[in-house]
Amino acid sequence: MNQGCPTNPMTYWKTLLALLIIAIVSSPAFADDIAEGRQLYLRYCASCHGIDGDGNGPLAGSLTTPPPNLRQLSLRYGNPLPRDRIARFIDGRADVKAHGTRDMPVWGERFYAEPNGSEAATRERIRKLVAYLQSIQTGARTASR
Ligand code: HEC
Numbered sequence: 780m781n782q783g784c785p786t787n788p789m790t791y792w793k794t795l796l797a798l799l800i801i802a803i804v805s806s807p808a809f810a811d812d813i814a815e816g817r818q819l820y821l822r823y824c825a826s827c828h829g830i831d832g833d834g835n836g837p838l839a840g841s842l843t844t845p846p847p848n849l850r851q852l853s854l855r856y857g858n859p860l861p862r863d864r865i866a867r868f869i870d871g872r873a874d875v876k877a878h879g880t881r882d883m884p885v886w887g888e889r890f891y892a893e894p895n896g897s898e899a900a901t902r903e904r905i906r907k908l909v910a911y912l913q914s915i916q917t918g919a920r921t922a923s924r
Contacts, residue, residue, distance in 0.1 A: 812910040813907075813911050816907035816909070816911025817911050820911050823889075829846075832848065832915050833849075844882040846882075851918045852912060854918035859913060868883075870886060871883065871886055871888070872888055890904050
């Protein structure tokens with residue numbers, strides 16, 4: 780009897796398949812964007828937009844423009860959200876060039892300026908934030924997900 784390498788061809792293929800699945804699932808592409816987006820949200824956005832995204836953060840009262848309820852973005856923009864448009868707004872660099880200052884911080888600039896900041900890292904962060912915002916939509920036009 781040979782007990783070294785699995786001699787049964789099915790065992791061999793199952794082992795190979797299992798290894799392949801582990802490799803795919805642990806690749807960065809499968810990291811949980813929404814969970815990471817939520818961490819970023821709590822760190823950078825909740826002070827104004829509120830922990831729940833309802834616009835009632837502790838800084839809200841001191842702003843000229845009240846921070847909008849981000850759970851209802853879909854009422855304004857439709858669902859699924861136009862991700863590029865929302866991302867561009869959060870980034871802000873293009874808009875500020877076109878329309879001047881705004882009350883919302885220019886996150887593209889801030890993320891870029893952080894240690895290890897880069898254009899790619901900035902886009903990644905904003906992409907995850909938008910994924911999180913999509914996940915918290917409660918408006919009437921919310922899709923079934
Ligand atoms: C200093 C307070 C403040 C912080 C912090 C802040 N925002 Fe805002 N945000 C605002 C205000 C005020 C507006 C209203 C638009 C304006 O005048 O700038 C706004 C608008 C928005 C909008 C557009 C809403 C719409 O209806 O079009 C989005 C999306 C948004 N914020 C996302 C974020 C995200 C994501 C973060 C964190 C990375 C964040 N905000 C952090 C104050 C803030």
